[in-house]
Amino acid sequence: MPEPRAFAAHLHQAGVPNSVGTFGLRAASAHPACLEMNPAACPTAEHAVDRLLAVPLLSIDTEQDLRARAEIIQREATTWEPPGSHPTHPHPPATSSTTPMCPGTPTS
Numbered sequence: 001m002p003e004p005r006a007f008a009a010h011l012h013q014a015g016v017p018n019s020v021g022t023f024g025l026r027a028a029s030a031h032p033a034c035l036e037m038n039p040a041a042c043p044t045a046e047h048a049v050d051r052l053l054a055v056p057l058l059s060i061d062t063e064q065d066l067r068a069r070a071e072i073i074q075r076e077a078t079t080w081e082p083p084g085s086h087p088t089h090p091h092p093p094a095t096s097s098t099t100p101m102c103p104g105t106p107t108s
Contacts, residue, residue: 001051001077001080002082002085003082004020004050004051004053005020006082006083007021007082008021008022009021010076010080011072011073011076014076016055016069016072016073017056018053018056019052019053019055019056020049020052025054026049027042027045027046027048028042029042029045030046
């Protein structure tokens with residue numbers, strides 16, 4: 001999965017809370033609160049934390065809640081393209097009130 005931290009943030013925006021995208025989980029060696037202690041770099045931990053997707057489950061979650069989150073994760077993982085990764089559109093197009101975003105879209 002390219003840019004897993006960005007994907008976790010994307011899942012948060014899609015309604016799936018998770019350790020990285022919602023709560024900003026980082027390895028201790030990269031966490032801002034630990035930086036003043038000058039921790040040794042730990043690339044293995046940083047790599048692991050950046051690629052894990054921990055979705056908290058609550059005792060009040062129903063089977064329907066869990067299925068809905070799983071469906072969102074599956075759908076978003078299948079269609080995931082990190083921001084700026086589209087080969088023909090590396091940057092968002094400039095728009096104006098007279099230029100439609102998509103061909104055939106009326107202008108306002």
